[in-house]
Each structure stands twice: as C-alpha cells, then as structure tokens.
Amino acid sequence: MTFSFELLTEDTHTAARAGMIHTPHGDIPTPVFAPVGTQATVKTLTPTDLQELGATLILSNTYHLYLRPGADLIADFGGLHKFMQWPRPILTDSGGFQVFSLEGLRKIDDDGVTFRSHIDGSYHRFTPESVIAVEEKLGADIIMAFDECPPPQDYDYNIKALARTHRWAERCQAAQTRSDQALYGIVQGGIFADLRAQSAEFLAALDFPGYGIGGLSVGETKAQMHEMLEVMHPLLPRHKPRYLMGVGSPEDLFECVARGVDQFDCVLPTRIARNGAVFTQQGRVNLRNARFAQDKNPIEADCHCYTCRTFSLAYLRHLLIAQEILALRLTTLHNLHFMLDTMRRIRQSILDGTFEEYKNRFLASYQPVKSRQ
Amino acid sequence: MTFSFELLTEDTHTAARAGMIHTPHGDIPTPVFAPVGTQATVKTLTPTDLQELGATLILSNTYHLYLRPGADLIADFGGLHKFMQWPRPILTDSGGFQVFSLEGLRKIDDDGVTFRSHIDGSYHRFTPESVIAVEEKLGADIIMAFDECPPPQDYDYNIKALARTHRWAERCQAAQTRSDQALYGIVQGGIFADLRAQSAEFLAALDFPGYGIGGLSVGETKAQMHEMLEVMHPLLPRHKPRYLMGVGSPEDLFECVARGVDQFDCVLPTRIARNGAVFTQQGRVNLRNARFAQDKNPIEADCHCYTCRTFSLAYLRHLLIAQEILALRLTTLHNLHFMLDTMRRIRQSILDGTFEEYKNRFLASYQPVKSRQ
Numbered sequence: 001m002t003f004s005f006e007l008l009t010e011d012t013h014t015a016a017r018a019g020m021i022h023t024p025h026g027d028i029p030t031p032v033f034a035p036v037g038t039q040a041t042v043k044t045l046t047p048t049d050l051q052e053l054g055a056t057l058i059l060s061n062t063y064h065l066y067l068r069p070g071a072d073l074i075a076d077f078g079g080l081h082k083f084m085q086w087p088r089p090i091l092t093d094s095g096g097f098q099v100f101s102l103e104g105l106r107k108i109d110d111d112g113v114t115f116r117s118h119i120d121g122s123y124h125r126f127t128p129e130s131v132i133a134v135e136e137k138l139g140a141d142i143i144m145a146f147d148e149c150p151p152p153q154d155y156d157y158n159i160k161a162l163a164r165t166h167r168w169a170e171r172c173q174a175a176q177t178r179s180d181q182a183l184y185g186i187v188q189g190g191i192f193a194d195l196r197a198q199s200a201e202f203l204a205a206l207d208f209p210g211y212g213i214g215g216l217s218v219g220e221t222k223a224q225m226h227e228m229l230e231v232m233h234p235l236l237p238r239h240k241p242r243y244l245m246g247v248g249s250p251e252d253l254f255e256c257v258a259r260g261v262d263q264f265d266c267v268l269p270t271r272i273a274r275n276g277a278v279f280t281q282q283g284r285v286n287l288r289n290a291r292f293a294q295d296k297n298p299i300e301a302d303c304h305c306y307t308c309r310t311f312s313l314a315y316l317r318h319l320l321i322a323q324e325i326l327a328l329r330l331t332t333l334h335n336l337h338f339m340l341d342t343m344r345r346i347r348q349s350i351l352d353g354t355f356e357e358y359k360n361r362f363l364a365s366y367q368p369v370k371s372r373q
Numbered sequence: 374m375t376f377s378f379e380l381l382t383e384d385t386h387t388a389a390r391a392g393m394i395h396t397p398h399g400d401i402p403t404p405v406f407a408p409v410g411t412q413a414t415v416k417t418l419t420p421t422d423l424q425e426l427g428a429t430l431i432l433s434n435t436y437h438l439y440l441r442p443g444a445d446l447i448a449d450f451g452g453l454h455k456f457m458q459w460p461r462p463i464l465t466d467s468g469g470f471q472v473f474s475l476e477g478l479r480k481i482d483d484d485g486v487t488f489r490s491h492i493d494g495s496y497h498r499f500t501p502e503s504v505i506a507v508e509e510k511l512g513a514d515i516i517m518a519f520d521e522c523p524p525p526q527d528y529d530y531n532i533k534a535l536a537r538t539h540r541w542a543e544r545c546q547a548a549q550t551r552s553d554q555a556l557y558g559i560v561q562g563g564i565f566a567d568l569r570a571q572s573a574e575f576l577a578a579l580d581f582p583g584y585g586i587g588g589l590s591v592g593e594t595k596a597q598m599h600e601m602l603e604v605m606h607p608l609l610p611r612h613k614p615r616y617l618m619g620v621g622s623p624e625d626l627f628e629c630v631a632r633g634v635d636q637f638d639c640v641l642p643t644r645i646a647r648n649g650a651v652f653t654q655q656g657r658v659n660l661r662n663a664r665f666a667q668d669k670n671p672i673e674a675d676c677h678c679y680t681c682r683t684f685s686l687a688y689l690r691h692l693l694i695a696q697e698i699l700a701l702r703l704t705t706l707h708n709l710h711f712m713l714d715t716m717r718r719i720r721q722s723i724l725d726g727t728f729e730e731y732k733n734r735f736l737a738s739y740q741p742v743k744s745r746q
Contacts, residue, residue, distance in 0.1 A: 039692075039695045039697055040691065041692060043698055045699065046703075048683075068691070068694065069694075073666070073687065083685075083687075084688065085684060306419070310419075310420070311458060312450070315413070315457060318412075318441070318442045319414060322441060325698060325702070326414045326416070326418065330419075
C-alpha cells in the first residue's frame with residue numbers, strides 16, 4: 001500500500017489538524033481543497049493551469065465518466081491521469097450521490113441501484129462490486145465506497161439506509177483488487193447524532209485508510225452540519241484523513257477545519273465563476289454589476305492570480321456582458337486561486353499555532369451569502 | 374510617424390513578398406496572419422496564450438467595440454492595448470463591413486450610414502469623420518478607412534459605391550489627428566478589373582501608409598478573387614503593405630501571398646474551432662467524428678502546439694461531446710498555431726527562395742473544403 005497519512009500538527013484551540021497524505025501520484029498537504037473535474041476536466045482549465053494554481057488533488061465523478069466516455073476507454077488509456085493528462089493525485093467519488101439525486105430515474109434495493117442515464121435514458125445498475133470495478137478502471141489515488149445518500153431529516157429512512165451503507169462498505173472492501181488505491185469508507189446518518197456516532201464507530205472498526213463524511217451540505221442548517229462534525233470528531237481514527245464531501249464555501253473551510261476536517265471538494269468556486277460571481281475577502285460579488293463598468297482595479301488588489309495581476313474589473317465585466325468564453329476561464333482561475341490560497345494559509349496558520357486568530361480575522365471580514373444558520 | 378514598412382525580399386517565381394512592418398507596439402514580420410479579437414478578446418484565449426502562439430498582430434472590430442463597451446470607456450483606459458492587456462500591435466477595421474452587413478437595419482447616404490445596433494436596436498450613425506474619431510479613441514496601431522462594401526457582382530452599384538468609398542477615403546485622411554496610427558485606404562471594386570484598377574490607382578495617389586483590399590471573399594469565386602489580386606498587384610505601391618481583409622483559409626494564405634498580399638485576418642480558424650473542426654496538413658477534420666473515439670494520437674504528430682503536445686484525439690473528442698468549454702480553447706489553440714506556424718514557414722520560404730516549392734507541397738497534401746472554384 002503506497003498510501004499513507006501523516007498527522008503533523010493538531011491545533012490546541014480547535015480540532016484543526018495539519019498533515020500530509022502520500023499517494024502514488026504525489027503528496028497532498030492537508031487540509032486540502034480539491035477542485036472538481038466532473039467529466040475529466042476542471043471546467044475551462046488545463047492541467048497546466050491547475051498545476052500553476054497549486055492544486056494538489058482534484059475530484060472526478062465516477063457516475064459521469066462511467067456513462068461517458070466509459071471506464072473501459074479510460075482504462076485503455078492507462079487510467080484517468082493519463083487520459084486527462086493530470087499528473088497529480090485524483091479522487092473519484094462512487095457515483096452514489098449522483099445516482100441517488102436522479103429522482104424518479106432510479107430504484108434502490110439491498111443489492112444496489114438501477115438507474116437511467118441523464119444523457120440518453122438508458123438503464124444501468126450500480127452495486128458496491130460494480131462501482132469498485134469502475135473506480136479501479138479509472139485508477140484514481142483515492143476511491144470512495146458506494147453509499148446511499150438519504151434525505152438528511154428522515155430518521156426512519158436514515159436507519160435503513162445506514163444499514164445498507166454499512167453492508168455496502170464491507171462489500172466494497174471485499175471487492176477491491178488493486179493495492180495502489182486508497183478506499184475511503186463514508187460515514188452517513190443524516191442530522192442524527194446517534195446514527196452519525198454509530199456509523200463512525202462501525203466504519204472505524206473496518207479500518208479504512210481514510211473516511212468520507214457524506215450526506216451533509218444537502219439541505220440541513222450550518223449548525224446541524226457543525227454539530228454532526230463535532231459528534232464524529234472523537235470517534236473517527238485520529239491518524240486517518242477525514243474528507244467532508246461536497247463542501248464547501250470559503251467560510252465552510254474555516255468552520256469545518258476547526259472541527260477536524262482534512263479534505264474538501266466543492267463545485268461552488270467553479271460553478272459560480274461561470275455565472276460571473278467571484279470571491280473576495282469581503283464576500284462574494286457579481287462582476288456583471290454595473291458599478292464595475294468603469295472600474296480600473298482588479299478583483300482584489302493583493303491577489304496574485306493571473307486574472308488579478310492582468311485585468312481590470314471593467315474588462316472582466318465587458319467580457320461577461322459580451323458573453324465571451326474567456327470571462328469564465330478568468331473568473332474560474334480567480335475563484336480556485338482564492339480557495340487554494342485560503343487553504344494554504346489555513347494550513348500554515350495551523351502549523352504556526354495561529355489558526356484560530358486567522359479564522360476570526362477572515363470571518364470578521366468575509367460576509368457569507370445568506371443561508372440557513 | 375512611427376509606422377513604416379520594409380520590403381525585404383520579392384520572390385522571383387511569384388509575386389510573394391517578405392517584409393517587416395514597424396509600429397509603436399513592435400514589429401510585424403510579413404506576410405502575417407492576424408487572429409480576430411472581435412470584442413477585445415480572441416475568443417477563449419488570454420493575451421499570454423496569443424504571445425506564446427507567436428501572434429504579432431491581432432484585429433479588433435470598431436463596430437462591436439463602439440457599441441460595447443464603448444470607445445470612450447476604452448480611451449479612458451488608455452486605449453485598447455491597455456484595456457485588453459495585449460502589448461503587441463493591433464489593427465481595427467472601420468466597421469464598414471459590419472454595418473453594411475446589417476441588411477434591413479441600415480441606410481446609406483453620401484455622407485455616411487445610419488444603422489441600428491444588433492444588440493438593442495438603438496440608432497447610430499457612422500461617417501468617415503466619426504469612424505476615425507472612434508478608431509483614434511481605440512488607439513490601434515493600424516486603422517482602416519471607412520468604406521462601402523457593395524455586393525461584388527453588381528457593376529452599376531459598384532461604380533456608385535466606389536465613388537463614395539474614394540470620397541470617404543479622402544475624408545478619413547483629412548479627419549485623422551493622431552500621428553502614431555497608420556491609416557490604410559481600402560481598395561474596392563467588386564469583381565470588376567476596371568474598377569479595381571481605378572480604385573488602386575486613385576488610392577495609391579493619396580499615399581496611404583498601407584492598403585486594405587476589401588470586398589473579396591464575400592461570395593465571389595476563388596478564381597475571381599485571384600484575378601482581382603493580379604489586377605491590383607502592379608498598381609499598388611510596391612513599398613506599402615497590402616492587407617487582404619477577412620481572408621482566409623490555409624490554402625488562401627498560399628494563393629494570395631503568391632499574388633502579393635502581405636497581411637491577412639480571418640475568423641475561420643477560431644470560429645470552426647468552436648465547432649470542433651481543426652486544421653491538419655491533409656485538410657480540415659471534425660473531432661466529433663466517432664472514428665476518433667479511441668484514438669490515442671494527437672491531432673498532428675509533429676505539431677508543437679500545447680494541444681498536440683498534451684492531449685489525445687479521444688480526450689479532445691470526449692470534451693467536445695461532453696460540451697466542455699476546455700475543448701473550444703484547445704481546438705482554438707491548435708488552429709491558430711496552424712495558421713501562424715504556416716505563415717512563419719511561408720515567410721521563411723520566401724526569404725529562402727523556396728516559396729513556390731513549399732506552396733506546391735502544401736497544396737498537394739492539403740484538401741480544401743469544397744467551395745466554388
């Protein structure tokens with residue numbers, strides 16, 4: 001097994017941790033934010049762009065790649081790294097979240113899930129065994145167990161789904177044939193402390209090399225998400241990385257690192273960029289706003305990304321209003337730089353023992369988009 | 374006047390010429406192909422990309438920039454170079470071609486043209502004087518006179534339009550106030566040798582620093598276009614650059630350089646790229662074709678562009694089929710590299726005295742898309 005996790009520092013004021021994940025395709029300093037490359041590309045960017053941004057891990061989606069271009073094709077190219085020419089670590093999800101989001105197009109049983117493709121309506125079936133086979137063909141450094149993602153507020157449903165997720169976790173472990181991929185189990189349990197605790201303990205006993213935390217940031221409040229992280233923190237193995245799936249916003253990075261999370265991924269920075277929204281230290285702004293029409297300043301004066309080093313707000317707004325493709329690339333570059341750079345600063349502050357101070361300073365300035373607190 | 378043209382070599386077998394245009398923003402080796410940046414951006418690419426491709430001149434459109442974001446805004450930024458952060462030479466057209474293409478939305482009189490914006494239907498008026506004022510605000514190194522672009526086959530109309538174009542050329546000259554921009558006159562006359570000759574002689578007498586050739590590649594045959602170039606060649610001043618506007622395809626570069634053209638611009642390489650079509654030494658191919666689905670080769674094995682150095686045909690096809698934005702950028706990079714590299718080879722072959730040989734070799738291999746010959 002060429003995968004390992006070094007826990008380097010634990011913060012004394014919070015549950016924040018700094019560490020290093022070692023993988024066959026290089027090291028991942030943690031905590032880490034992974035840009036999302038759903039279809040074997042982080043939208044608008046080249047692998048060179050991502051390396052220049054300092055990305056150390058990207059996520060790609062098993063469900064999408066399984067449907068198109070197909071796992072066999074990617075295997076024939078020697079795996080996803082070679083297919084998309086990304087030389088650094090990759091994580092693939094299990095497709096569970098996507099499949100369970102196909103409302104009306106999927107049917108769950110204890111053995112697996114039958115679903116219809118969102119592309120052409122064709123029928124397909126995922127089981128723990130078939131998903132692991134696909135993830136082995138894709139060849140990511142970190143692969144995720146196939147889990148069920150139930151509605152977070154339905155206690156009875158969560159009890160049933162959790163039992164299935166746990167059986168499937170064992171089946172994924174048993175199905176794994178490659179020794180060069182780290183298979184993470186995924187803790188579920190909705191917004192229920194007893195189920196989260198039960199899940200963390202059950203999966204900890206299976207001794208996975210890392211743990212995904214699923215079923216959060218799917219409609220519950222921030223307070224509920226934070227409470228669940230606090231419940232799981234002491235129960236998950238201290239020397240294994242914890243990956244909060246599908247999270248988050250800039251403020252989430254601070255709040256969840258403070259609760260022991262080592263790994264994140266989220267489409268937010270790239271998705272909002274394509275709508276013209278960019279992160280700043282004061283919060284999110286939309287560059288289509290007329291107040292930027294004549295503004296000679298960059299998005300952020302002290303940002304070191306290519307977009308801010310090169311272009312004015314007025315030019316970026318012009319590109320957006322004129323529906324120019326370059327706009328989407330430049331806003332994506334900025335937003336990913338913002339997330340990756342913020343995470344680098346978070347990590348350094350943990351190593352320096354100043355994380356709580358940095359967290360307070362950032363959150364005092366950053367105005368989150370209104371959401372349920 | 375900081376603009377000048379050095380004629381370095383004239384081919385002995387054809388009318389091909391190699392030279393160097395000097396401008397306030399740097400030198401332009403000729404013959405030259407200028408990528409088109411209609412709205413102050415060459416679609417999908419950054420200025421850094423364009424510099425790495427070796428672009429020495431880009432074109433931007435006065436009509437589009439006048440409407441959005443507006444010439445005053447760009448002037449307030451210190452001109453187009455600073456607004457779009459392109460440090461090398463820029464050429465702006467006069468908007469004539471765009472305005473005369475607004476069928477049903479424009480009214481021509483001897484003084485100018487009244488037209489409606491394609492964006493919001495608002496009324497605007499271009500005259501030779503107002504267009505020069507806009508081009509001076511944009512601040513390109515080479516600016517084009519305001520001309521009328523009539524249907525190429527209508528003799529009677531062309532006689533009237535030519536008289537107007539000639540009066541407007543004089544008025545543009547008189548209206549010019551900046552000495553750091555080279556104003557090119559534009560030869561018109563449709564597909565009529567007598568009118569083309571008359572226009573070339575009339576404009577030559579006005580002593581412009583360079584000459585545009587307008588009204589070609591707008592529906593006439595290739596043979597007619599070539600004939601017109603042959604008519605104008607001996608009549609245009611030998612020591613001034615000749616710019617064939619809106620042309621062309623790879624095969625056009627060879628045929629028109631052979632007839633004395635020094636400058637080209639065309640949307641073709643960038644436009645077809647966004648539809649998945651790429652140039653190869655054998656002709657144009659569309660990457661959506663199923664035969665590329667499993668192809669591990671690059672578009673061209675000996676191409677040095679980033680796309681060919683990095684990605685397989687199968688990956689490029691996947692990006693196109695999956696409607697990923699990155700696809701458009703990668704095909705654009707390849708097509709512009711193809712055009713710019715072909716032009717660099719053409720220039721070197723003229724300097725080496727091997728142009729005709731290279732032309733024959735290229736055209737023997739390159740299969741043009743069928744068009745009227």
